[in-house]
Amino acid sequence: MAHNVLRRLSVYWTVWSTIAQYAWAETFLNRWTSALFLLGKTIRFGMLLFFLTFIKQSVQTFDGYTPDQMVVFFLTYQFIDTSSQMLYRGVYEFSRKVQSGDLDFYLSKPIHPLFRILTGKPDFIDLIFFIPTTVFSVYLLYGSLVSASWQALVGYAILLVNGFLIATALHILILAIGILSVQVDNVVMFYRDLNNMTRFPVSIYTEPIRTVLLFVVPVGLMNTIPAQVLLQKPLSVPYLIACIVGVSFLFFSIKTWSWAIKQYTGAGG
Amino acid sequence: MYWQNLLTYPLNFVFWRLRQMLGTFTSLTFWSVVFVGTGSAFGYDRTDMISYIFLTSFLQSFVLSTLLNGLAQDVYTGEISNTLVKPIRMFGVWITQEIADKSMNLFFVILESLFLFWVFKPQLILPPTPQLLVFLVAAFLGAVILFYIMLLFGTLGFWTQETWGIRFLFFMILDFTAGKLYPLDILPELVKKVLFITPFPYLAYSQTQLFLGKYSPTEVVHVFIALITWVLVLAGLFHILWKRGLKEYGAVGR
Amino acid sequence: MSEAPIISIQNLKKYFKVYRKKPGLLGSIQSLWSREYEEVKAVDDVSFEIYPGEIVGFIGQNGAGKTTTLKVLSGLLYPTSGEVSVLGFNPWDRKPDFQRQFALVMGQKNQLWWDLPAMESFLLNKAIYEVPDAEFDKTLDKLVELLDVKDIINVQVRKLSLGQRMKCELIAALLHSPKVLFLDEPTIGLDVVMQKVLRDFIKAYNQEFKATIILTSHYMGDVKELCKRAIVIDHGQKIFDGDLQDIIDQFARNKILSLIMNDKINQKQLEKYGQLKEFEYPKATLLVPRAKAAKIAGQLLTDFSVADVNIEEPTIDAIIRELFLSQKKVH
Numbered sequence: 012m013a014h015n016v017l018r019r020l021s022v023y024w025t026v027w028s029t030i031a032q033y034a035w036a037e038t039f040l041n042r043w044t045s046a047l048f049l050l051g052k053t054i055r056f057g058m059l060l061f062f063l064t065f066i067k068q069s070v071q072t073f074d075g076y077t078p079d080q081m082v083v084f085f086l087t088y089q090f091i092d093t094s095s096q097m098l099y100r101g102v103y104e105f106s107r108k109v110q111s112g113d114l115d116f117y118l119s120k121p122i123h124p125l126f127r128i129l130t131g132k133p134d135f136i137d138l139i140f141f142i143p144t145t146v147f148s149v150y151l152l153y154g155s156l157v158s159a160s161w162q163a164l165v166g167y168a169i170l171l172v173n174g175f176l177i178a179t180a181l182h183i184l185i186l187a188i189g190i191l192s193v194q195v196d197n198v199v200m201f202y203r204d205l206n207n208m209t210r211f212p213v214s215i216y217t218e219p220i221r222t223v224l225l226f227v228v229p230v231g232l233m234n235t236i237p238a239q240v241l242l243q244k245p246l247s248v249p250y251l252i253a254c255i256v257g258v259s260f261l262f263f264s265i266k267t268w269s270w271a272i273k274q275y276t277g278a279g280g
Numbered sequence: 281m282y283w284q285n286l287l288t289y290p291l292n293f294v295f296w297r298l299r300q301m302l303g304t305f306t307s308l309t310f311w312s313v314v315f316v317g318t319g320s321a322f323g324y325d326r327t328d329m330i331s332y333i334f335l336t337s338f339l340q341s342f343v344l345s346t347l348l349n350g351l352a353q354d355v356y357t358g359e360i361s362n363t364l365v366k367p368i369r370m371f372g373v374w375i376t377q378e379i380a381d382k383s384m385n386l387f388f389v390i391l392e393s394l395f396l397f398w399v400f401k402p403q404l405i406l407p408p409t410p411q412l413l414v415f416l417v418a419a420f421l422g423a424v425i426l427f428y429i430m431l432l433f434g435t436l437g438f439w440t441q442e443t444w445g446i447r448f449l450f451f452m453i454l455d456f457t458a459g460k461l462y463p464l465d466i467l468p469e470l471v472k473k474v475l476f477i478t479p480f481p482y483l484a485y486s487q488t489q490l491f492l493g494k495y496s497p498t499e500v501v502h503v504f505i506a507l508i509t510w511v512l513v514l515a516g517l518f519h520i521l522w523k524r525g526l527k528e529y530g531a532v533g534r
Numbered sequence: 535m536s537e538a539p540i541i542s543i544q545n546l547k548k549y550f551k552v553y554r555k556k557p558g559l560l561g562s563i564q565s566l567w568s569r570e571y572e573e574v575k576a577v578d579d580v581s582f583e584i585y586p587g588e589i590v591g592f593i594g595q596n597g598a599g600k601t602t603t604l605k606v607l608s609g610l611l612y613p614t615s616g617e618v619s620v621l622g623f624n625p626w627d628r629k630p631d632f633q634r635q636f637a638l639v640m641g642q643k644n645q646l647w648w649d650l651p652a653m654e655s656f657l658l659n660k661a662i663y664e665v666p667d668a669e670f671d672k673t674l675d676k677l678v679e680l681l682d683v684k685d686i687i688n689v690q691v692r693k694l695s696l697g698q699r700m701k702c703e704l705i706a707a708l709l710h711s712p713k714v715l716f717l718d719e720p721t722i723g724l725d726v727v728m729q730k731v732l733r734d735f736i737k738a739y740n741q742e743f744k745a746t747i748i749l750t751s752h753y754m755g756d757v758k759e760l761c762k763r764a765i766v767i768d769h770g771q772k773i774f775d776g777d778l779q780d781i782i783d784q785f786a787r788n789k790i791l792s793l794i795m796n797d798k799i800n801q802k803q804l805e806k807y808g809q810l811k812e813f814e815y816p817k818a819t820l821l822v823p824r825a826k827a828a829k830i831a832g833q834l835l836t837d838f839s840v841a842d843v844n845i846e847e848p849t850i851d852a853i854i855r856e857l858f859l860s861q862k863k864v865h
Contacts, residue, residue: 022664033650112640112643115640119609119638
């Protein structure tokens with residue numbers, strides 16, 4: 012049994028690394044586009060960081076957080092957002108895959124179609140962006156990291172993983188919607204805009220928006236709670252509940268995907 | 281015709297508007313929270329800032345356009361060549377589509393604003409009529425500037441297929457220079473100086489300042505000179521490049 | 535046959551709901567909340583069994599339900615009702631053990647990476663289907679030789695001709711030596727020479743690897759040359775299943791005589807020779823029994839002054855129409 016699982020894992024790894032090689036080559040094939048994207052991403056990152064540092068002059072407290080603490084929220088958001096985009100860029104091409112019939116081929120092959128679609132196009136521009144920004148983030152967060160208790164650090168790490176699971180679940184849900192509506196672009200951009208709202212702690216939003224961001228599309232659990240744990244601030248949602256919601260959300264999204272696939276194979280022509 | 285097309289894919293439009301509204305909502309919340317603790321920041325008080333955000337979201341719906349996003353691709357693949365035979369009509373088509381798109385967006389941004397008004401209850405003072413007229417003309421010129429920039433991106437399609445990168449970069453910068461998150465003038469002097477050489481401040485920022493009455497009469501004249509200069513420069517550039525592109529087109533025989 | 539069938543379908547039905555758009559702006563707005571659906575019976579109560587090693591041809595016009603049936607067999611579509619078993623599996627469970635044993639080739643779609651040489655796609659499929667190195671090399675060599683594509687597998691797919699691409703598609707689908715192969719319009723859009731190359735290949739593959747093959751096509755040529763057995767589908771229903779020669783004997787009993795007359799004659803005179811299909815002076819079309827076609831043509835030439843005469847085989851469409859008509863009479 013264990014042997015079988017290991018064998019399947021190695022098959023998935025071989026498939027993924029084959030695909031990743033091509034994506035890597037493609038990044039260099041279109042190097043001008045890649046460079047411009049990289050520049051654009053850096054500007055977006057830099058401008059917001061700059062803005063948050065800059066408002067220190069005029070703003071001392073922001074819903075109980077200092078501008079420095081706001082930076083922690085932003086960098087946490089940045090970390091999860093970039094890492095999930097980097098791995099799951101394939102989602103953005105899903106509409107085309109459905110229209111061209113690629114999905115039919117994926118469905119007929121002995122590799123889980125969800126895996127093929129989610130991870131089918133790792134984004135190396137994001138990787139090139141991810142490494143230096145993460146190093147820079149750690150540098151900026153150095154003070155917060157050092158002053159945090161070890162419990163807070165472990166909690167932060169666990170919640171980051173939990174956040175990544177939520178990001179995965181949300182991408183799967185986007186795909187499920189994509190199957191039913193044949194187009195994914197709007198939904199994925201909508202998700203990104205909702206996610207952008209959590210560059211700031213969700214506690215600033217009025218009800219019912221806050222609840223929506225925490226439990227309906229749980230981007231708040233994904234980004235805000237880890238930062239609150241690290242800063243040892245009161246949590247918008249208890250730690251354990253964040254994890255339970257995160258894991259069950261992943262299960263829910265996989266179930267929804269299977270249901271959507273059944274609809275697709277039941278109706279599609 | 282165009283409205284009908286949009287309604288065939290109602291989801292597209294609903295999502296687009298929802299996304300626009302989310303951006304506005306985030307900024308409104310952000311600044312509302314800021315002004316809970318402070319009376320004024322960067323020379324703006326709460327009313328000014330909220331007005332700024334409302335105005336920008338209105339201007340973005342009016343000035344921004346994604347219609348011509350596919351132009352470069354159409355040019356590159358040669359799909360456009362059927363319509364190319366009559367270049368004047370082509371221009372007419374672009375403009376009519378643009379107007380239809382803008383009217384649709386305007387209609388909805390007004391509905392949304394009513395909703396956000398009800399949530400945030402801002403005080404918005406309408407400026408006197410002449411000032412309002414000046415603002416509307418400036419907004420129109422801003423839309424023309426962006427229209428030509430989008431056409432220029434399309435023209436790139438004559439030479440390269442890779443136009444996505446540059447457009448992405450453009451919208452990133454636009455987001456921070458004419459964006460809803462904060463007004464340009466809170467930025468440090470040096471950054472501002474550099475930005476005012478580019479067309480970015482003339483797409484939304486200077487219009488809001490006109491509306492809010494932050495400019496002296498001489499400054500108003502300066503803004504208009506800049507607006508008109510940009511329109512002329514970009515229009516000229518577009519016509520030259522488009523012509524040259526067409527020649528290239530014929531030469532390569534695509 | 536004593537062997538157990540490798541594919542069996544019992545009373546398969548597959549209905550689709552198709553959304554009907556109303557014309558005009560008003561219709562578009564209305565469709566926001568109320569949509570009208572129409573039920574299309576793509577496959578309507580079809581049963582058959584296929585035995586290991588057979589090559590079976592699916593014949594039918596466009597939209598007859600051929601592709602839908604193949605998609606159900608591949609697990610891409612979930613049937614409305616009926617029982618389907620392929621290699622002992624329910625296809626729509628999409629178990630990896632099942633998926634490793636069949637392959638699907640669609641003439642109008644491609645699984646190869648567009649921007650890369652076909653070889654890269656082969657390597658990906660090798661990983662997906664867990665083909666061991668030695669076996670991969672062996673199978674690839676053999677397929678490359680059979681199809682004579684040594685020079686093109688390292689060329690970007692987008693630069694290949696349609697025929698070359700189809701050859702590579704076939705290789706990609708066959709690298710894991712599937713026991714069952716579904717070919718959906720494999721020769722569509724290809725020229726006559728390339729059609730023949732692919733037919734020869736499919737035949738050779740069937741013999742060498744003992745694979746079971748189902749092939750859909752609306753080219754009679756494909757089916758005639760490859761398949762001993764044919765299943766004819768029309769409007770989602772099976773209207774014939776059996777030896778291909780039987781169809782031709784049974785339903786293509788007639789040949790078509792096209793005449794261009796010099797003499798002015800009337801309809802009555804011609805009707806004596808056969809079933810008059812069309813008559814518009816000076817052109818006439820007669821249906822005559824197969825066996826007597828030559829004799830009747832000769833008689834016409836002696837009896838009248840004929841400018842031109844042509845003896846034609848009825849088209850596959852005509853045969854199917856006839857088949858379908860005869861089927862209706864039985865009901």
